[in-house]
Amino acid sequence: AQKITQTQPGMFVQEKEAVTLDCTYDTSDPSYGLFWYKQPSSGEMIFLIYQGSYDQQNATEGRYSLNFQKARKSANLVISASQLGDSAMYFCAMREGLRRGSQGNLIFGKGTKLSVKP
Amino acid sequence: GAGVSQSPSNKVTEKGKDVELRCDPISGHTALYWYRQRLGQGLEFLIYFQGNSAPDKSGLPSDRFSAERTGESVSTLTIQRTQQEDSAVYLCASSSPKRVELFFGEGSRLTVL
Numbered sequence: 001a002q003k004i005t006q007t008q009p010g011m012f013v014q015e016k017e018a019v020t021l022d023c024t025y026d027t028s029d030p031s032y033g034l035f036w037y038k039q040p041s042s043g044e045m046i047f048l049i050y051q052g053s054y055d056q057q058n059a060t061e062g063r064y065s066l067n068f069q070k071a072r073k074s075a076n077l078v079i080s081a082s083q084l085g086d087s088a089m090y091f092c093a094m095r096e097g098l099r100r101g102s103q104g105n106l107i108f109g110k111g112t113k114l115s116v117k118p
Numbered sequence: 119g120a121g122v123s124q125s126p127s128n129k130v131t132e133k134g135k136d137v138e139l140r141c142d143p144i145s146g147h148t149a150l151y152w153y154r155q156r157l158g159q160g161l162e163f164l165i166y167f168q169g170n171s172a173p174d175k176s177g178l179p180s181d182r183f184s185a186e187r188t189g190e191s192v193s194t195l196t197i198q199r200t201q202q203e204d205s206a207v208y209l210c211a212s213s214s215p216k217r218v219e220l221f222f223g224e225g226s227r228l229t230v231l
Contacts, residue, residue, distance in 0.1 A: 035218075044222065044224055045220075050219060052218075091161065095218075103148070105163045105177075106161075106220060110159065111160050
């Protein structure tokens with residue numbers, strides 16, 4: 001089974017509107033972290049936001065927020081007030097074994113291509 | 119430099135040749151990761167180093183792929199007898215125990231003719 005599932009290959013959003021990018025995950029480890037990265041056409045990977053499995057509050061970073069629903073194993077990214085520069089690939093990722101102090105690898109989903117329309 | 123540095127940025131090679139890709143992590147970062155990204159695809163994990171040991175080599179696709187790391191410094195990913203399916207961008211990342219996120223380099227684009 002896939003560890004990270006992003007079901008939306010592509011999404012369109014109108015400039016200034018909000019958009020939600022879906023991510024579900026699969027793990028039996030109680031201690032894990034969830035990440036979102038942005039990859040513009042230039043290819044660089046830009047870290048956006050992080051949510052730990054034991055965090056009580058949903059993470060927020062500026063216009064980015066993470067809608068963390070632990071029981072449903074979902075970690076959707078919400079981008080508010082979309083801008084043209086938000087057009088990019090967005091990847092959800094997970095790291096397991098945080099309680100063991102692991103710096104182990106991130107497992108990535110296949111990504112969602114977001115296009116912001118003017 | 120301040121970020122993760124990879125070289126070469128672009129490499130074109132002929133099928134059957136060996137290639138070496140280099141990664142300089144951020145100073146002080148103990149963990150180093152290699153990923154492969156084929157065109158239009160997600161990131162595929164290859165190998166992870168903690169210091170100069172590799173606790174997780176599970177992603178290396180075949181014995182043609184190997185990697186090493188000197189201390190907590192430079193890493194080299196070697197692909198022997200390259201095949202056309204090896205064509206991809208190879209991304210290196212590093213991380214510190216003090217931060218959760220991985221910091222990525224700009225990648226090495228490999229094209230095997």
